[in-house]
Amino acid sequence: MTFLKTDRFEPEYLGKTNFYLEALDRDVRNANENPSIGVLLCKDRDEEVVEYALSRSLSPTMVARYLTQMPDKKLLQQKLHELFEKEEKNNLDQ
DSSP: OEEEOSSBOOHHHHHHHHHHHHHHHHHTOOTTSOOOOOEEEESBOOHHHHHHHHTTOOSOOOEEEOOSSOOOHHHHHHHHHHHHHHHHHHHHHO
């Protein structure tokens, strides 16, 4: 499930997201399927508020900020390169 919010992250968004995911898992998910995941995209976030909101959450959760314009192509290429390098390093360490 994807939730798109047009304003800053609020802690209640996380509670509502978890509520809908639990309902989906209990009432719709088949026994052979993995638990549902949720994606919560907000226009902005306060890192401290997000940290407090997630501190007692038992399910793996991330809160991301979305952009209304695409970043520069070179920046995207750099970030992808960094991500692949990090993933490659993690695979070698295992």
